[in-house]
Amino acid sequence: MAKQYETVIGLEVHVELATRTKIFCGCSTAFGAAPNTHTCPVCTGMPGSLPVLNKQVVEYAMAIGLATNCTITRVCKFDRKNYFYPDNPQNYQISQLYLPIARDGYVEIETGGTKKKVRIHEMHMEEDAGKLVHDEWDDTSLVDYNRSGVPLVEIVSEPDMRSPEEVIAYLEKLRQIIQYLGASDCKLQEGSMRADVNLSVRETGSDVFGTRTEMKNLNSFKAIARAIEGERERQIELLETGKTVVQETRRWDDNKENSYAMRSKEDAQDYRYFPEPDLVPIVISDEWIAEIRSRQPELRGEKLERYKKEFDIPEYDAEILTESKSMADLFEATAAICKKPKKVSNWLMVETMRLMKEHGMEPEDLTFSPENLAKLIELTEAGIINSSVAKEVFEKIFSEDLDPENYVEEHGLKTVSDEGALKAAVEKVVADNPQAAADYRGGKEKALGALVGQTMKAMKGKANPGMVNQMLREMLSE
Amino acid sequence: MGNMANKISDETMEYVGILAKLELSAQEKEAAKSDMEKMLDYIDTLNELDTSGVEPMSHVFPVHNVFREDVVTNGDNQEQTLANAPLRKEARFEVPKTIG
Numbered sequence: 001m002a003k004q005y006e007t008v009i010g011l012e013v014h015v016e017l018a019t020r021t022k023i024f025c026g027c028s029t030a031f032g033a034a035p036n037t038h039t040c041p042v043c044t045g046m047p048g049s050l051p052v053l054n055k056q057v058v059e060y061a062m063a064i065g066l067a068t069n070c071t072i073t074r075v076c077k078f079d080r081k082n083y084f085y086p087d088n089p090q091n092y093q094i095s096q097l098y099l100p101i102a103r104d105g106y107v108e109i110e111t112g113g114t115k116k117k118v119r120i121h122e123m124h125m126e127e128d129a130g131k132l133v134h135d136e137w138d139d140t141s142l143v144d145y146n147r148s149g150v151p152l153v154e155i156v157s158e159p160d161m162r163s164p165e166e167v168i169a170y171l172e173k174l175r176q177i178i179q180y181l182g183a184s185d186c187k188l189q190e191g192s193m194r195a196d197v198n199l200s201v202r203e204t205g206s207d208v209f210g211t212r213t214e215m216k217n218l219n220s221f222k223a224i225a226r227a228i229e230g231e232r233e234r235q236i237e238l239l240e241t242g243k244t245v246v247q248e249t250r251r252w253d254d255n256k257e258n259s260y261a262m263r264s265k266e267d268a269q270d271y272r273y274f275p276e277p278d279l280v281p282i283v284i285s286d287e288w289i290a291e292i293r294s295r296q297p298e299l300r301g302e303k304l305e306r307y308k309k310e311f312d313i314p315e316y317d318a319e320i321l322t323e324s325k326s327m328a329d330l331f332e333a334t335a336a337i338c339k340k341p342k343k344v345s346n347w348l349m350v351e352t353m354r355l356m357k358e359h360g361m362e363p364e365d366l367t368f369s370p371e372n373l374a375k376l377i378e379l380t381e382a383g384i385i386n387s388s389v390a391k392e393v394f395e396k397i398f399s400e401d402l403d404p405e406n407y408v409e410e411h412g413l414k415t416v417s418d419e420g421a422l423k424a425a426v427e428k429v430v431a432d433n434p435q436a437a438a439d440y441r442g443g444k445e446k447a448l449g450a451l452v453g454q455t456m457k458a459m460k461g462k463a464n465p466g467m468v469n470q471m472l473r474e475m476l477s478e
Numbered sequence: 479m480g481n482m483a484n485k486i487s488d489e490t491m492e493y494v495g496i497l498a499k500l501e502l503s504a505q506e507k508e509a510a511k512s513d514m515e516k517m518l519d520y521i522d523t524l525n526e527l528d529t530s531g532v533e534p535m536s537h538v539f540p541v542h543n544v545f546r547e548d549v550v551t552n553g554d555n556q557e558q559t560l561a562n563a564p565l566r567k568e569a570r571f572e573v574p575k576t577i578g
Contacts, residue, residue: 020548021551026550035556038555053545139575143572
């Protein structure tokens with residue numbers, strides 16, 4: 001009489017907004033700067049410093065709220081969340097508890113052909129904390145405050161998801177919407193999108209929620225899926241052996257595929273929120289909302305329709321390319337340069353996606369420029385390099401974004417169309433492979449392929465395959 | 479005032495101490511307890527006012543929507559910021575290990 005369990009999951013998703021400056025000061029948000037260079041008295045919590053809100057943060061938050069069907073809170077304000085931790089130099093985080101900027105929204109997801117709405121409870125604006133590096137050798141932590149004060153929105157869903165697939169579909173949908181809005185690049189690996197998973201289990205059919213745990217430190221879709229499976233098993237095992245689930249925060253260790261409790265009991269979780277006295281309230285008018293709506297960029301659905309009309313590419317390609325804003329941008333920029341959308345689509349759909357899969361990359365991680373892909377397409381179309389050389393050069397463009405014209409020149413990869421050189425190679429191949437030559441003469445068409453292959457090999461892949469084919473046919477019919 | 483209606487238990491003192499990361503001696507605890515009770519009594523006088531129908535106020539000044547534009551105004555401030563670090567290493571603040 002094994003019991004059936006249902007997993008109930010809600011998500012807290014943090015997204016770093018794509019502003020140029022921090023939420024409360026004029027420090028840069030650029031990623032990867034030398035430690036503590038992007039800091040000032042405000043974002044390092046110096047006494048007497050005063051925060052001033054970045055207007056763009058409010059506008060990005062409004063745009064995300066509107067695109068996820070939320071109601072915008074007309075009068076909202078900030079609160080202080082108090083806690084002590086070295087990544088937080090003020091000893092409080094400026095966040096929103098009582099009047100978050102957006103509430104009561106939803107996004108629609110699709111898994112296995114079934115559509116479902118995942119409701120959004122609320123979304124609030126807040127500041128990010130600094131970054132800690134733990135030094136294993138001398139038992140200390142090192143703090144870099146460049147990230148301190150970088151603007152975030154936290155999107156809190158209702159506990160509406162029931163499987164890892166639904167969770168990933170929800171995250172992908174949020175990422176797509178936010179990337180299209182240009183409000184964030186949503187890179188999980190770099191931490192510009194982070195998800196905390198609230199999970200409980202209950203017997204199938206029950207309408208009472210079980211005790212939930214919160215899991216942190218999930219920085220890829222795969223880690224999220226594994227953490228959900230692992231935590232579901234752990235909770236079911238506790239219940240099956242007559243124990244109880246303790247409400248706690250757990251940290252997922254993806255290497256060990258295990259989670260462990262992060263906060264001990266004596267480390268009480270009580271943030272003693274109170275209104276932030278250094279910031280004045282935000283009043284959002286109908287006009288402001290209308291302005292944000294009117295500035296909303298082309299979202300995925302509209303882009304897809306435009307691609308079908310504007311470009312001569314298969315509908316399937318258009319769907320895949322528009323799934324991610326970065327991929328769509330790359331496609332459009334390259335097509336604009338070389339005016340060959342079909343070829344661009346092929347390179348992105350086949351070779352690019354193959355290499356992305358091989359390296360476990362997302363479209364946002366692509367670093368090659370549209371200019372270099374466009375040049376490669378031109379080189380191939382003009383017959384300067386053949387298709388197998390083009391693939392080889394593309395791998396270089398993909399990994400190093402190098403200029404294909406220079407690369408082809410430097411490595412002598414131009415297709416050899418010189419008749420004398422080709423003829424010599426073809427003659428040698430025919431002489432060295434009498435059996436294949438005889439087979440072809442005897443009517444075996446397939447034998448020609450082997451001879452073309454041998455010639456290409458002798459020419460180190462650089463021969464013009466059309467010419468080689470032609471020459472072999474002529475020579476063997478003599 | 480003076481009725482001293484509020485009593486703070488030892489458990490509450492202990493809890494507040496943990497939250498504030500303070501270690502108090504027995505004597506300091508008693509003194510803090512008495513101070514906190516007085517503060518709560520003082521706050522209680524506010525309850526004598528009838529505030530039904532009054533909107534909660536979120537700020538004392540009648541000002542809203544004070545913003546800055548999203549323009550970088552600060553440059554490299556590494557040295558000034560690190561000047562506040564009791565210990566530094568690799569251009570970072572060095573602090574006791576915080577995760578077990």
